[in-house]
Amino acid sequence: MKYGNKRSLLQISGIFIVFTIVGANVVLAVDAVAKQHRPFPDKIYSVVEKAYRQFHEYPELGNVEFQTCDYIQESLIQAGFTQIIELPNLLTAVIAVWDTGREGPTIGLRSEMDARPTQEPAHHDPCSKINGVMHNCGHDIHAAILLGTAHAIANDDSAFRGKIVFVFQPAEEVRGGADDIVACGILKELGIQALFAQHVAPGTPVGRWNISPGAVMAGSNYFNITLKGQGSHAADPSAGSDLPLVAARLVETLSSIPARSLDILNQPMVMSVTQISTGEHSALNVIPTQVTLGGTIRAFYDLDSPGENGKSARDVIMQAIKGVAATYDVEIDFELRKATPPTQNHNELFDLIIPQLQSAMAPGALKVTHGRGMFSEDFAYYTPHHPCLYFSLGVMKGEKGKNGVHTPEFDVHPDTLPQGLLFLWTLAKIASNSDLSVIHITE
Ligand SMILES: [Zn+2]
Ligand SMILES: [Zn+2]
Incomplete structure (x- = not known):
């Protein structure tokens, strides 16, 4: 596989180096920015929109997301990232570390990158240019939002503390991916104290997120x-x-x-x-x-x-x-x-983060539900090893965002992108300013 500017990457195979600069603690003011409509510079939104169109038009199946991987790496380098970790057994994974230089926790934000073997209807915009392959599980949206969040934090990290690890994970739809990332131990080596993800939820309005405590998705067995x-x-x-x-x-x-x-x-x-x-x-x-x-x-x-x-x-x-x-x-x-174990939202992390997040967001935007699903998701592999929270991301507005994932008709309203960006940034800011040393996990 080709990598962009390899000279500027911190190349790591199995062993890695983390630079820690201890700086002054930042006392965070009340989150006014999260309540604004477009709080980031226009260039951040264009990163998200361009990345989404690129990933959607050129979808790649699990474990062969080479173009997507290259695009993400090059974009992160342009944003100023210098710690990008290569994993020898996961050729398309991109794990990048942003160190604020201020004392604080290490948190992780995860998205998937892979598409599915589905023919996209020609009238969709954007529409897949690859025959028989389509992003119909929203992983293009997740990756574009995560990339935008990385750019937003790199552009101005003054509201953050500690380290933020961006995990672009391949192969959610096929074997490998999350279980391989867990098995290689990189997240433990990086000292991840909490890991977060959001997944598109057709039928849920744009600007709404849902989360449930405890086991939220079933484990799969065959x-x-x-x-x-x-x-x-x-x-x-x-x-x-x-x-x-x-x-x-x-x-x-x-x-x-x-x-x-x-x-x-x-x-x-x-x-x-x-x-x-x-x-x-x-x-x-x-x-x-x-x-x-x-x-x-x-x-x-x-x-x-x-x-x-x-x-x-x-x-x-x-x-x-x-x-x-x-x-x-x-x-x-x-x-x-x-196969996949059940997906568990970590109860202590839930109690610490969710009330803060609810008060930082528009009233009613984040709903705590007790919904569970018999579907499974490979984010589950992280949950026995790291305190995790998994959110549903609303994608429906007007006629868009009604059709289920994995169907050819799946689509999302474009307003999902700025909303998802603001949500992930706000979540990361709250987590990076929280005392995660009190959160425990029993493996
Ligand atoms: Zn899927
Ligand atoms: Zn999915």
């Missing part, structure tokens, strides 16, 4: 089931195991586990079968000897953690599967792969 039995002619099903019928029974059994075999309040879970296959070469008059099923399980807890009766969700699933196997006298093999 399963494969193989049924093996006696095949037969389709005209004579009693001569064999009739595996398609067993598979149908199994789908019913598995789908009813969350509401009937688990405590729905204390062990909420969704188990969905998404694939059933009898093999590619089956004739229509042959009952096969093998059927495979696959799907996903979403839950806010580890499937191996015991419930109040001592049984884990995995135990309950296995018991149900064995029951079907015994009833129909077939062989059933169950494989479970744990």
Whole structure:
């Protein structure tokens, strides 16, 4: 991959250097600026708008965000960043450190960068110029806002303390990304005391943010089931195991586990079968000897953690599967792969930051809700290791911002950009002036 002006980068492979200049503490005045409409110089807004158009028109899939990575690096260098960290195993990640030179905490702001394999409708503006690839999860917006925040802070950091780490993370939509960044240990080495992110929320108005305490998004798990039995002619099903019928029974059994075999309040879970296959070469008059099923399980807890009766969700699933196997006298093999853990908003950090943020913003702009979702998000990988907060960003205004993420119709109102910039800047300012030494995390 090409990097822009490598001479001005602090090149680090595994080991890094952080310059610390201890300066005078800044006593922050009441946040008047956050209540203004366009409090930043015009050049900051044009950074955000240009970056958004660039990322949206040239979307790149996970782990190959090379052009996006180059653009971000070059822009950060132009803004005056000198600490940009290269990670040998994450070629498209950009992690940049802004040191205010004043004593204070180290906070992190994270965005994603990757797009998805979707054809964008031609009438969109801006519109993807890459066939079959589109930013329809808002990662272009997140990255543009984060880049703008970096420029705004580099332009004037007098309201900030400590260090602000900008984490442009690749591969949220595919494997790698957040888990790889956590695994390489860079955020621990940098001493990140709190990490923040916002994600577009279709249907939520521009100028509104939502946040919930505790576990806000489920962990994802994936399963494969193989049924093996006696095949037969389709005209004579009693001569064999009739595996398609067993598979149908199994789908019913598995789908009813969350509401009937688990405590729905204390062990909420969704188990969905998404694939059933009898093999590619089956004739229509042959009952096969093998059927495979696959799907996903979403839950806010580890499937191996015991419930109040001592049984884990995995135990309950296995018991149900064995029951079907015994009833129909077939062989059933169950494989479970744990993927993203649940996304946890850190309660102490929540209590410290959210009231300050609410009073700095327009009344009602930041709503505390108790909404949770069974969707999952790889920001979850950070949450067991760093105190984190994950916000929903309103994108709807007029006819824009109504359609769901991952759909070809997904779009956002352009006013999301300045609003998201002001929000992230305000959040960073509050966090960088807070005493984060009182925040703890148990790993
Ligand atoms: Zn997505
Ligand atoms: Zn996303």
